Amino acid sequence: VSGVDVYKSNSADLIEGGVAGVINIKRQKPFNFKKGLTFAGNVRYNYGQITEKSNGVASILVSDRFDTNHGEMGLLLDASYSKQEFSRPISLNCDPRSGDRGPAGGAGAVLPTCVGGLTDTGTTERPQILGVVQWKPNDNLELYADAQYAGWKSTFATYFIFSDIFAAQSITGVENSDECFDIPVNGAGFYDANGTVVHNCMGNKATFNNVPGMTSTQAKWGKTDQYIYGGGAKWHSGGLNLNWDLSYIRSYNANRNTIVDIGKTISSVDITVNDDHHGTTVMPGDPLSDPSGFLLANGLFQDYNRSYSDMFQTRIDGSYTFDSGFIKQLQFGYRYADRSALFQAVTANPGAPGGNRQTLVSDVLPDGFLVESPDSIPFINNGAKWYTPDA
Numbered sequence: 001v002s003g004v005d006v007y008k009s010n011s012a013d014l015i016e017g018g019v020a021g022v023i024n025i026k027r028q029k030p031f032n033f034k035k036g037l038t039f040a041g042n043v044r045y046n047y048g049q050i051t052e053k054s055n056g057v058a059s060i061l062v063s064d065r066f067d068t069n070h071g072e073m074g075l076l077l078d079a080s081y082s083k084q085e086f087s088r089p090i091s092l093n094c095d096p097r098s099g100d101r102g103p104a105g106g107a108g109a110v111l112p113t114c115v116g117g118l119t120d121t122g123t124t125e126r127p128q129i130l131g132v133v134q135w136k137p138n139d140n141l142e143l144y145a146d147a148q149y150a151g152w153k154s155t156f157a158t159y160f161i162f163s164d165i166f167a168a169q170s171i172t173g174v175e176n177s178d179e180c181f182d183i184p185v186n187g188a189g190f191y192d193a194n195g196t197v198v199h200n201c202m203g204n205k206a207t208f209n210n211v212p213g214m215t216s217t218q219a220k221w222g223k224t225d226q227y228i229y230g231g232g233a234k235w236h237s238g239g240l241n242l243n244w245d246l247s248y249i250r251s252y253n254a255n256r257n258t259i260v261d262i263g264k265t266i267s268s269v270d271i272t273v274n275d276d277h278h279g280t281t282v283m284p285g286d287p288l289s290d291p292s293g294f295l296l297a298n299g300l301f302q303d304y305n306r307s308y309s310d311m312f313q314t315r316i317d318g319s320y321t322f323d324s325g326f327i328k329q330l331q332f333g334y335r336y337a338d339r340s341a342l343f344q345a346v347t348a349n350p351g352a353p354g355g356n357r358q359t360l361v362s363d364v365l366p367d368g369f370l371v372e373s374p375d376s377i378p379f380i381n382n383g384a385k386w387y388t389p390d391a
Contacts, residue, residue, distance in 0.1 A: 012317070081126070213265070229249075231246060255303075300348055
C-alpha cells in the first residue's frame, strides 16, 4: 500500500460512499519510485506462548523504472505471505440467576447459570501477489495494467468445556459476598420488573452436585480467493485531464462448520465467581478428562456455504481547469458496472442416535474419535485438558 485517501465530501470522480465518506486505498506502482531498480523486503517473526509455535510474515517488492526508445517503462512485482497459528483460551460464568428459583441449597444467593470455557485453535494463511506495468510514451499520456491475487484460508476449531450447573440436584457450600439487595425475579430466577421480590446476595463460592457436563467441538474451515485485473490510461493537455480505467474482479468464498456435542453426568463442580478478578471452575477428579462414559448430546450440526461474485467496471473521469473567471475547475465523470453474485448454503441438524444423551460414543463411533483438547484453559480444572470430538 502506497497510501490511503479519506474523503469526507464527495466529488465527481468518487463513487458514492456511506455516511462516513469514501476511503481509497492506493497500491504501489513503478512510477512511485525513482528511476532504476528498487528492492524492498519485510520479514517478521513471532512466537506464541500458548501455542508454543513460531509464525512469520514475509513480503518482497521489486520495481524497475527505465527509459526505452518508445518512452518510459515501469515494472513492479510484489508478493507477501503470512501464517498465524493461534489459540485463544476463554473462561466464562454465564447468566447470573437467583438461587431461590434453582436447585435446593442455593436460596439467597445469585449464582451463574453455567460455567465453562472454550479455545479457538487453528491456523490462518494469507498469500498475496501483485504485478503492475506502466508505460509513458510521451509527457501527455500514460498507460497501465495490473493484476492481483489475494487469498485467505483458515482451518481451526472451537473446543468447549461446559457445565449446566443450575441443572444440579443440589447446591452446597455457598459463600456469599457482602453485596446484597432486594430484586424482583421470575419463575426461572432471572430479573423481571413484574416478578416476586427476593432478598439475595452475590454468591462467590458454591459446589453444585450431580450435574451434567459437556464438551463440544466446532470444526471450521474457511477460504477466500480474490482476483483483480485492471488497466487504463491517463492523458492531459493544457487545462484538460482525462483518466480512463477498467477492471474485472472475481471472488470466491467458502465456509464449513460441523459441531458435535458429547456429555456425561459428573459428581460435582466447585466454582469461585471472583477469584482475584476471574472465575475459577474445578470438577473434582477431572471427569471430563476421562474418555469413557461420554454420551452423544444434541445432534450433528452441519453448515456449509459458498459464494461467487464478479464485477466488470469501466469509468472515465475528467477535469478542466480555467485560466480565469469565477469557475476555477469543472469536473465530470461516468462509470458503468455490472456485478453478479451467487450464494449457496445448506444446513442440517440430525438428532443424536437414540436421542439426546442416550447413546455411548464408544458404541457408534470408532476408536480415536475422542481426543484431548489441543490446549487447556488456566482457570478451568487447574489447566487440565479434556476429551472432545476430533476436529
